[in-house]
Amino acid sequence: MHAPDPHYRKVVEAGFREAAFLSELGITLVECGPGWCESSLRIQPRHLQHTGVIHAGVQATIADHTAGGAAMTVTGPEDFILTTEFKIHLLRAGTGDALLCRAQVLKPGKAFHVVESEVFALSDDKKTLISKLSATMAVLPRSR
Template sequence: MHALDPNYRKVVKDAFNEAAFLSAVGITFVDCGPGWCESSLRIEPRHLQHTGVIHAGVQATIADHTAGGAAMTVTAEEDFILTSEFKIHLLRAGTGDALLCRAQVLKPGKAFHVVEAEVFALAGERKTLISKLSATMAVLPRNRK
């Protein structure tokens, strides 16, 4: 993959730091490169559903935003990313101390990027894939009128 914006890393990092909802949830930027992005979340009781497993909404949020971050790494400076659609597969009940999400652009395009994100639950040395998201990200001009 090729980065179209030389400042892509700052753009992606700022997108995590300036998103009030992510801050409220506790999701943080880990790293990115052309075509990929990683984020993490330390699990707290507020992230669990009534059965004690990690809430699907938390998994969808980290996967969606990290997929958007990956898409931004291959987006031109004058454009931005907006999720057009996604589907998430909740593969198993998530338990653990933290989440790690890694998203990868499968197919960049002029109007849309296709991205996948995997969400892993971390418990000690154990890393378990708990969900996988497939998304279409729209590429839109920043100065829309």
């Protein structure tokens, strides 16, 4: 996939670093490249819901923001990304020591990008797919 902004990595890094909610949760950028992005989160008790599994809101947040990071890698320097809609499938109860999320741009466009994220729970040497997100990301001019 083509990255129209040669400085996309700095843009994605800033998007993770400057998002206060991500900092509060502990979500960090792992790596990115044209059309994809990965992030991670070390699970703490605050990330769990009352039954002891990883909260759906935590899964949705890491999946959405990582999808946005992937979308930014194929967005020009004069534009930014804003999620317009997403659907998340919670495939199984999430338990483990950490989350790893990988997002991939399925279809870049001038006005919208379609992106998919997969969220994996990591426990010892086991990697389990726990949720999958499909999103539409609007491409908007920075001057707004």
